[in-house]
Each structure stands twice: as C-alpha cells, then as structure tokens.
Amino acid sequence: MxxxxxxxxTAGHIFPILxxxxxxxxxxxxxxxxxxxxxxxxxxxxxLLSVEKVKIKRIASGKLRRYASVHNFVDFFKVPCGIIKxxxxxxFLAPDLVFSKGGYGSFPTVFAARLLRVPIFIHESxxxxxxxxxxxxxxxxEVFTSFxxxxxxxxxxxxxxxxxxxxxxxxxxxxxxALKFFEIPSQKPVLFILGGSQGAMSINNLxxxxxxxxxxxxxxxxxxxxxxxxxxxxxSTVLVADEKARKSYHPFGFMNESQLRNGFAAASLVIxxxxxxxxxxxxxxxxxxxxIPLPGAAQNHQAHNSYAFEASGAxxxxxxxxxxxxxxxEKLKYLFSHPNILQIMAQESGNFSxxxxxxxxxxxxxxxxxxxxxxxxxx
Numbered sequence: 001m002x003x004x005x006x007x008x009x010t011a012g013h014i015f016p017i018l019x020x021x022x023x024x025x026x027x028x029x030x031x032x033x034x035x036x037x038x039x040x041x042x043x044x045x046x047x048l049l050s051v052e053k054v055k056i057k058r059i060a061s062g063k064l065r066r067y068a069s070v071h072n073f074v075d076f077f078k079v080p081c082g083i084i085k086x087x088x089x090x091x092f093l094a095p096d097l098v099f100s101k102g103g104y105g106s107f108p109t110v111f112a113a114r115l116l117r118v119p120i121f122i123h124e125s126x127x128x129x130x131x132x133x134x135x136x137x138x139x140x141x142e143v144f145t146s147f148x149x150x151x152x153x154x155x156x157x158x159x160x161x162x163x164x165x166x167x168x169x170x171x172x173x174x175x176x177x178a179l180k181f182f183e184i185p186s187q188k189p190v191l192f193i194l195g196g197s198q199g200a201m202s203i204n205n206l207x208x209x210x211x212x213x214x215x216x217x218x219x220x221x222x223x224x225x226x227x228x229x230x231x232x233x234x235x236s237t238v239l240v241a242d243e244k245a246r247k248s249y250h251p252f253g254f255m256n257e258s259q260l261r262n263g264f265a266a267a268s269l270v271i272x273x274x275x276x277x278x279x280x281x282x283x284x285x286x287x288x289x290x291x292i293p294l295p296g297a298a299q300n301h302q303a304h305n306s307y308a309f310e311a312s313g314a315x316x317x318x319x320x321x322x323x324x325x326x327x328x329x330e331k332l333k334y335l336f337s338h339p340n341i342l343q344i345m346a347q348e349s350g351n352f353s354x355x356x357x358x359x360x361x362x363x364x365x366x367x368x369x370x371x372x373x374x375x376x377x378x379x
Contacts, residue, residue: 001028001030001032001033001034001096001369002034002035002036002093002094002095002096003024003033003034003035003036003095003096003097003098003099003365004036004037004038004093004095004097004098004099004109004113005017005020005021005035005036005037005038005054005098005099005100005101006037006038006039006059006098006099006100006101006105006106006109006110007039007100007101007102007103007105007106008039008040008042008045008061008101008103008104008105008106012125012275012276012277013101013102013103013105013106013125014044014045014048014049014101015165015166015167015277016101016123016125016164016165016166016277016357016358017037017049017099017101017165018048018049018052018167019165019166019167019168019357019358020099020165020358020361020362020365021035021049021052021054022052022167022168022358023165023358023359023361023362023363024362024365024366025052026362027359027362027363027366028366034055035052035053035054035055036054036055036056036057036093036095037049037054037055037056037057038057038059038086038089038108038109039056039058039059039061039105039106039109040058040059040060040061040082040105041058042105057085057089059082059085059086059105059108059109060078060079060081060082060085060108061078061079061082061104061105061106061107061108079107079108082107082108082109083108083111083112083115085108086108086109086111086112086113087112087115087116090112090113090116090118091116095113095118096118096119096369097118097119097120097121097365097368097369098110098113098118098119098120098121099120099121099122099123099365100120100121100122100123100132100133100136100140101122101123101125102122102123102124102125102129102130102132102133102136103130103132104131104132106132106136107132107135107136110122110132110136110139113139114139119141119368120136120139120140120141121140121141121142121143121144121361121364121365121368122136122137122140122142122143122144123143123144123145123146123162123165123361124137124143124144124145124146124150124153125146125164125275125276125277126146126147126150126275126276126299126301126302126304126305127146127147127149127150127151127276127301127304127305127308128150128151128152128299128300128301128304129150129151129152129153129299130152130298130299130301131298131299133152133153134152134153134154137153137154137155137158138154138155140158141158141368142158142160142364143155143158143159143160144159144160144161144162144357144361144364145159145160145161145162146161146162146163146164146276146280146354146357147161147276147305147308148161149308151304152299162354162357162360162361163280163353163354163355163356163357164276164277164279164280164354164357165357165358165361166277166280166281166284166355166357166358167257167358169257169258169260169261170257170260170261170264170281170284170285171261171264171284171285171355172261173261173262173263173264173265173266173285174265175265175266177262177265178261178262178263178265178266179266181262181266182219182221182250182262182263182266183247184219184248184250184266186219186248188217188218188219188248189217189218189219189268189269189336190218190219190220190221190266190267190268190269191214191218191219191220191221191267191268191269191270191271191332192221192263192264192266192267192269192270192271192287193207193220193221193222193223193270193271193272194223194270194271194272194273194278195223195224195225195272195273200225200273200292200294201228202292202320202323203271203273203292203323204222204224204225204228204232206323206325206328207220207222208232208235208236208239209325210325210328210329211236211239211240211249212239212240212245213329214329214332215240215245215246215248215249216245217336218248218332219248219250219266220248220249220250221250221252221263221266221267222249222250222251222252223251223252223253223254223255223263224251224252224253225253225254226253226254228253229251229252229253232251233251236249236251260281264281264282264285264287265285267285267287268336268342269287269288269289269290269332269335269336269342270282270287270288270289270290271289271290271292272289272290272291272292273291273292273293273294273302274291274292274293274294274302274303274305274306274309274317275294275302275305276305279291279305279306279309279315280353280354280357282314282315282349283309283314283349283350283352283353283354284353284355285349286346286347286349286350286353287346287349288314288315288335288342288345288346288349289309289314289315289316289345289349290315290316290317290318290331291305291306291309291310291315291316291317291318292306292317292318292319292320292323293305293306293317293319293320294320295319295320295321303317303319309352312348312349312351312352313344313345313348314345314346314348314349314351314352315345315349316331316335316345318331
C-alpha cells in the first residue's frame with residue numbers, strides 16, 4: 001500500500017501530516033505500508049519526516065504572491081516542471097491515494113494525481129480555505145476541515161469537520177514536572193508565548209519592550225523563532241540587568257515536542273499567533289489564550305481562525321494594530337485579577353478541541369483502502 005502525502009509552505013502543513021503518519025503506523029503494522037512525501041525543498045520538513053522513515057521526493061512548486069514580484073514570474077514556470085516530475089514518479093510508484101495538506105507546495109502533486117485518476121483526499125486547517133485547497137477540493141473524494149465554518153470550499157457535500165491533526169507528543173504534560181523542566185521555582189503564573197515556527201517579530205518586540213514589568217509578576221516561556229533567538233538573548237540581557245529577575249525569562253528559538261508539551265503544561269495563559277495548528281494544540285491542552293492574528297496572512301485566515309476560537313469562549317483576540325504595551329499589560333492584569341474568567345476560558349478551550357482528528361483521518365484513509373477496517377468513533 002502506497003500513500004503519498006503532499007503540502008508545504010510552513011510547518012503548519014507538516015505537523016498535521018506527521019500526526020496522521022504516526023496514526024497510520026499505529027493502526028497498520030504490515031510491512032507493505034509505503035509512505036512518501038512529495039513537496040518543495042525544505043530542510044526542516046525533510047528532517048522531521050526522515051525521522052518517521054518517510055520517503056521524500058522533491059517536487060518544484062511556485063508560490064502565487066498577492067503583490068507585484070519578479071518571483072511570481074519565476075515561480076510560474078516551476079509549477080509545470082513539478083507536475084511533469086510528479087506525473088513521472090506516479091507511473092513508477094503507482095500510489096493508492098494522495099493526501100494533500102494544502103499550501104502552494106501541494107498543487108503539482110495533486111494535479112498529477114488528478115491526471116492519473118489517483119484518489120485524492122484533502123485537509124484544510126484554516127477557517128478560510130487557501131487558493132490551492134479551493135482548487136484541489138474540486139477533485140477530491142473527501143475534504144476534511146478543522147473548523148465547522150470553513151469557507152471557500154467547492155462542495156459542502158464532501159466536507160467533513162474533524163478538527164486539526166496534532167502530534168501526541170505535545171499533549172499530556174504534567175505541571176509539576178514541567179516547572180522542574182524549566183527550572184521554575186516560583187509560584188508566579190506562567191505566560192507561554194508562541195509566535196509560530198518562525199517566531200513573530202512584532203510579538204517579540206512587544207515582550208522585550210515590557211519585559212522588566214512582566215517579570216515582576218510572571219514567569220515567561222518564550223518561543224522566539226530561531227532567526228531571532230540570539231538577538232533577543234542579547235537585548236533581554238541588557239533590558240533586565242538583575243540576574244535573579246532574568247531567571248524568570250525562558251527563551252527558546254524553536255521548541256521540540258517535549259519542550260512544547262512542558263510549556264503547555266506549565267502555562268497559566270498562552271499568547272500566540274492564530275495558525276490553526278497553534279489553536280488546536282492550545283485547545284487540546286485546555287489552556288486559555290490571547291491570540292494575535294498575523295496581519296496580511298492569505299485570505300486573512302488567521303483573523304478568521306482567531307475569532308472562531310474566541311466565539312467559543314476560549315480566547316481573547318488582540319489585533320496587531322491594537323497591540324500596544326499599556327493595553328496588553330492591562331489585559332493581563334484584568335484576566336489574572338479575575339481567575340474565574342481564565343477558568344471558564346480553559347474549560348471552553350477543552351470543549352473546542354478535537355484531539356482525535358489524526359486518528360479519525362488515518363482510519364478513514366485505511367477504511368477507504370480496506371473496506372473491512374472499522375473506524376474509531378468519537379470526537
């Protein structure tokens with residue numbers, strides 16, 4: 001049995017693929033299971049998938065930028081090259097199905113699958129489907145979504161809301177063990193700050209601007225993004241001269257699954273961008289959140305994601321235009337002076353989660369290939 005996964009553009013496309021692959025391996029142990037990944041060159045993606053023994057084929061793809069750029073012209077020619085290569089590989093591999101996670105990196109592979117009549121399944125993470133998913137959904141047998149209100153899809157009849165697949169490795173942390181992990185001896189509440197896999201410069205700048213004041217009342221675990229890490233270490237050392245106070249600041253460039261699991265377990269409140277992956281990881285860990293959607297994201301999807309989560313009662317949204325130091329500090333002060341609000345937010349966060357999304361999708365794919373396979377019921 002050969003399954004080809006495709007997607008690409010950000011880690012938000014890759015982490016759900018990892019989660020589904022792990023569930024496939026857990027539910028199907030026969031040695032004839034061959035899993036491939038077709039997508040554009042990305043070293044981090046290849047490292048993550050290689051650990052899972054996924055066979056990787058690089059497929060060129062072009063990104064459509066919504067502004068004038070010479071790269072649009074160059075990338076236009078990458079798409080047909082990617083389609084030709086994917087089609088050629090399909091002839092030799094004869095895959096049983098293709099699973100697309102969307103993103104510009106998926107289009108050549110899905111188009112080749114369409115040409116050769118290979119069954120296509122899609123998952124859309126965001127509340128507004130991206131351009132690639134919108135097109136690909138016309139050819140898919142089934143379209144899985146994270147949000148019940150996802151828009152921009154071609155057919156509601158073949159849409160199934162299952163949630164966003166998340167890695168088991170970021171779940172199930174213990175608070176006491178997490179505090180030991182980060183060497184946090186104090187009883188101060190913990191802010192867990194996530195800017196996505198690349199970090200978020202505006203959030204980083206905000207935290208640095210008010211870092212001395214934050215450290216008076218909070219422990220801070222901060223994923224800065226690897227490119228920003230060294231500079232933030234330098235600036236935070238200058239801004240917080242007191243060595244004892246600096247011990248309450250715990251910055252990381254990129255956090256692995258163990259670090260994320262402990263970060264969520266330790267957190268009193270999560271402050272994050274509003275990618276679907278982050279939202280559903282927050283929800284699965286039953287944490288209250290402040291979401292700061294990335295302005296200018298394609299189809300403004302982070303804003304739509306964040307307001308869907310806020311509507312559930314699990315989070316509050318602060319648009320980046322309103323992300324001012326005084327306003328942010330007052331928001332924190334208000335929330336932590338009303339612990340009942342945080343408690344309700346945490347409860348609604350858990351209600352919003354769909355922690356079995358990866359298992360449901362994996363079982364659905366196996367059921368399609370082997371009709372006798374019985375899918376697991378449940379949320």
